[in-house]
Amino acid sequence: xxxxxxxxxxxxxxxxxxxxxxxxxxxxxxxxxxxxxxxxxxxxxxxxxxxxxxxxxxxxxxxxxxxxxxxxxxxxxxxxxxxxxxxxxxxxxxxxxxxxxxxxxxxxxxxxxxxxxxxxxxxxxxxxxxxxxxxxxxxxxxxxxxxxxxxxxxxxxxxxxxxxxxxxxxxxxxxxxxxxxxxxxxxxxxxxxxxxxxxxxxxxxxxxxxxxxxxxxxxxxxxxxxxxxxxxxxxxxxxxxxxxxxxxxxxxxxxxxxxxxxxxxxxxxxxxxxxxxxxxxxxxxxxxxxxxxxxxxxx
Amino acid sequence: xxxxxxxxxxxxxxxxxxxxxxxxxxxxxxxxxxxxxxxxxxxxxxxxxxxxxxxxxxxxxxxxxxxxxxxxxxxxxxxxxxxxxxxxxxxxxxxx
Numbered sequence: 001x002x003x004x005x006x007x008x009x010x011x012x013x014x015x016x017x018x019x020x021x022x023x024x025x026x027x028x029x030x031x032x033x034x035x036x037x038x039x040x041x042x043x044x045x046x047x048x049x050x051x052x053x054x055x056x057x058x059x060x061x062x063x064x065x066x067x068x069x070x071x072x073x074x075x076x077x078x079x080x081x082x083x084x085x086x087x088x089x090x091x092x093x094x095x096x097x098x099x100x101x102x103x104x105x106x107x108x109x110x111x112x113x114x115x116x117x118x119x120x121x122x123x124x125x126x127x128x129x130x131x132x133x134x135x136x137x138x139x140x141x142x143x144x145x146x147x148x149x150x151x152x153x154x155x156x157x158x159x160x161x162x163x164x165x166x167x168x169x170x171x172x173x174x175x176x177x178x179x180x181x182x183x184x185x186x187x188x189x190x191x192x193x194x195x196x197x198x199x200x201x202x203x204x205x206x207x208x209x210x211x212x213x214x215x216x217x218x219x220x221x222x223x224x225x226x227x228x229x230x231x232x233x234x235x236x237x238x239x240x241x242x243x244x245x246x247x248x249x250x251x252x253x254x255x256x257x258x259x260x261x262x263x264x265x266x267x268x269x270x271x272x273x274x275x276x277x278x279x280x281x282x283x284x285x286x287x288x289x290x291x292x293x294x295x296x297x298x299x
Numbered sequence: 300x301x302x303x304x305x306x307x308x309x310x311x312x313x314x315x316x317x318x319x320x321x322x323x324x325x326x327x328x329x330x331x332x333x334x335x336x337x338x339x340x341x342x343x344x345x346x347x348x349x350x351x352x353x354x355x356x357x358x359x360x361x362x363x364x365x366x367x368x369x370x371x372x373x374x375x376x377x378x379x380x381x382x383x384x385x386x387x388x389x390x391x392x393x394x395x
Contacts, residue, residue: 047371
């Protein structure tokens, strides 16, 4: 139910749209969990699918056996070629369009939007041994499969191919997170960081825990008003975006380590990661995680 | 011949909302106008300017500005009741 629109997503409509998207029956529980996340008040679905900012419904799947569901988390993890990756996200978008009215000619007010609004899903590759997968970090069981839904901008590739140090990679991640023209920079939004093979290996082997990385990036992504103003950005002092600096003269890009969703995906290559910022500060929308409820009939 | 069932993926109105409009009446008493600021930059200034302009037409005594925490979220029922109790006329809007 999305109360602002007085609309309920029935199981029948969800199923019709999932079939139209190309989902197999085994994917439907994942779609249902994503719908559940989308309807959570914290996600702010009404504004997410209406805003001029043009957010995608970015589904992050974390689970012990994603391969058997057909999800690809390895080579070309954010790209094409796998039915599960393509269709689960597509089902969610079709539901937003067909059931909630988020169509370009109706209630979707995106000025530009981005290609992730067709479909956007990231499956988590099992992390290095010393790190917990996302679902465990978020308090769920290792044996459970979870869906985390973020209202997301498009992915930004992060290239760091020649610096083999953890510190060098962390500086690059922080730099990607502080592009001053990203709407949430300096305003307290959430981000999804997808660590590619080389980057996660170097960080883990250098002894960095995920929590330490998150804590470092919270501090390293703090910015001054001057930094933003030098890119032409005007400070806001409204009730929804109060950009009054803290005592250190800086503004938080992410308020806490919990606002950085750190996952692993992708195959060996040259040294790539990806940064996917949420489209707006947390006052408007927060990522929501739900457990996928499998049953025998979904096979 | 098999039978083909065509399923509709779109929302179908099952229970139309019956909403009655508030009574329209002449306002001769001192009028309180409430402005719901959606918290976007300049929204408060724009809507307050409109409310001020109504002084030419109504005996406006007070203009209340109520700011939301997020443009994307509606006011809750308690806020709506409070504003309805205090104001004769409420101006809201949406957009950037």
